[in-house]
Amino acid sequence: MPAVLITGAQWGDEGKGRATDLLGSRVDYVVKFNGGNNAGHTVVVGDEKYALHLLPSGILTPGVTPVISNGVVVDLEVLKGELEALGARGVDVSRLKVSANAHVITAYHRTLDKVTERFLGKRQIGTTGRGIGPAYADKINRVGIRIQDLFDEGILRQKVEAALDFKNQVLVKIYNRRAIGVDEVVDELLSYRGLLEPMVCDTGLLLHEALQDGRTILFEAGQATMLDIDHGTYPFVTSSNATAGGASTGSGLPPHAIDRVIAVVKAYATRVGAGPFPTELFDESGEYLRAKGFEFGTTTGRPRRCGWYDAPIARYAARINGVTDFVLTKLDVLSGLDRIPVCVAYEVGGVRHDEMPVNQSDFHHAKPIYEEFPGWTEDISEARRFEELPTNAQDYILALERMSGARISAIGVGPEREQVVVRHDLLDPVDGGRPAADRDERG
Numbered sequence: 001m002p003a004v005l006i007t008g009a010q011w012g013d014e015g016k017g018r019a020t021d022l023l024g025s026r027v028d029y030v031v032k033f034n035g036g037n038n039a040g041h042t043v044v045v046g047d048e049k050y051a052l053h054l055l056p057s058g059i060l061t062p063g064v065t066p067v068i069s070n071g072v073v074v075d076l077e078v079l080k081g082e083l084e085a086l087g088a089r090g091v092d093v094s095r096l097k098v099s100a101n102a103h104v105i106t107a108y109h110r111t112l113d114k115v116t117e118r119f120l121g122k123r124q125i126g127t128t129g130r131g132i133g134p135a136y137a138d139k140i141n142r143v144g145i146r147i148q149d150l151f152d153e154g155i156l157r158q159k160v161e162a163a164l165d166f167k168n169q170v171l172v173k174i175y176n177r178r179a180i181g182v183d184e185v186v187d188e189l190l191s192y193r194g195l196l197e198p199m200v201c202d203t204g205l206l207l208h209e210a211l212q213d214g215r216t217i218l219f220e221a222g223q224a225t226m227l228d229i230d231h232g233t234y235p236f237v238t239s240s241n242a243t244a245g246g247a248s249t250g251s252g253l254p255p256h257a258i259d260r261v262i263a264v265v266k267a268y269a270t271r272v273g274a275g276p277f278p279t280e281l282f283d284e285s286g287e288y289l290r291a292k293g294f295e296f297g298t299t300t301g302r303p304r305r306c307g308w309y310d311a312p313i314a315r316y317a318a319r320i321n322g323v324t325d326f327v328l329t330k331l332d333v334l335s336g337l338d339r340i341p342v343c344v345a346y347e348v349g350g351v352r353h354d355e356m357p358v359n360q361s362d363f364h365h366a367k368p369i370y371e372e373f374p375g376w377t378e379d380i381s382e383a384r385r386f387e388e389l390p391t392n393a394q395d396y397i398l399a400l401e402r403m404s405g406a407r408i409s410a411i412g413v414g415p416e417r418e419q420v421v422v423r424h425d426l427l428d429p430v431d432g433g434r435p436a437a438d439r440d441e442r443g
Contacts, residue, residue: 071250
């Protein structure tokens with residue numbers, strides 16, 4: 001049975017929860033393998049809307065085991081808050097499993113994140129201030145706190161003392177902040193032991209045995225390809241690997257276990273925070289996309305930067321991740337536009353680039369080269385088959401498919417769970433995920 005991966009093909013906020021929803025009860029495990037509570041999924045179930053920041057969206061599907069694996073950094077206060085909020089709404093949260101090897105975000109990580117970002121001034125990265133980067137830095141520096149450390153108070157206290165010996169020097173002498181006490185950190189962390197005890201396990205072994213038993217595993221990336229620490233628009237990126245390769249290191253399953261890679265991409269593009277964004281709009285078109293698409297961060301509430309679809313970015317994501325299927329979201333937001341531009345290449349210093357420039361400076365100065373497509377005025381929210389979409393909408397989808405490097409297997413036509421057009425089964429390897437290069441499948 002397969003392991004399937006879902007990631008974002010742009011700068012996040014593409015609607016990855018929609019892709020998870022499409023697989024529904026056909027998967028047995030949903031695994032968050034990277035990131036922390038710096039990103040959010042909004043999932044609409046009937047009249048209920050759920051905003052998840054740390055938990056895998058599979059926690060909303062009965063019978064599915066949600067897993068927070070070793071590649072995640074966990075803010076225990078956020079974890080407790082989300083579990084209590086979902087439990088109060090009748091969601092069964094007892095199935096959650098958490099890796100003993102996952103790292104913990106502490107109070108000093110959050111403090112350092114905020115003061116460091118303010119200190120950078122105009123050079124700010126645009127972090128969420130939730131301690132994600134400092135927690136990952138401690139992990140790489142081998143001074144991090146892991147979930148398993150909470151169950152040995154002696155080791156926990158030693159690690160916190162060692163961390164604060166240096167960090168308090170930085171807080172007091174550089175940032176003019178008060179020192180953080182060892183006891184307050186240790187006491188806070190120990191207060192979560194009762195919450196964690198029934199859910200902590202060797203999640204790598206759990207997932208390995210699940211595959212051996214013929215279960216289906218869905219990996220759910222936090223953030224997206226263009227925010228990947230290695231493959232994104234560095235340094236304006238997250239602190240983990242949000243691309244397909246990160247699922248192996250972040251979970252303990254080997255690369256060959258993953259045989260489907262689904263990338264979620266908006267019918268236009270958005271970005272939160274600083275960093276290059278070639279198709280960004282600063283006019284009424286950008287305001288139109290932001291207002292109609294309700295482009296405000298699930299986690300931060302920050303207004304998202306908006307722009308037109310960027311085909312070279314989609315091709316890059318397809319190549320980096322080995323994408324077999326795209327899920328195109330928010331097509332309905334484009335309804336009512338006369339013309340819809342799509343970035344097909346870039347111009348940098350008078351030279352055309354059909355692919356992403358390798359040089360970050362070139363990408364920062366890249367100007368989009370657009371091809372325009374005719375829009376449509378019809379309401380598409382009731383469409384459930386490709387042939388029910390307006391002809392111009394069909395042509396737009398087929399054009400994006402040809403440009404993007406993998407087939408577009410599903411299209412979101414509204415915010416509700418059932419408002420989706422399915423062209424190909426996301427677990428069906430027919431055609432190897434190749435796009436419809438020249439065929440015309442319009443009805």
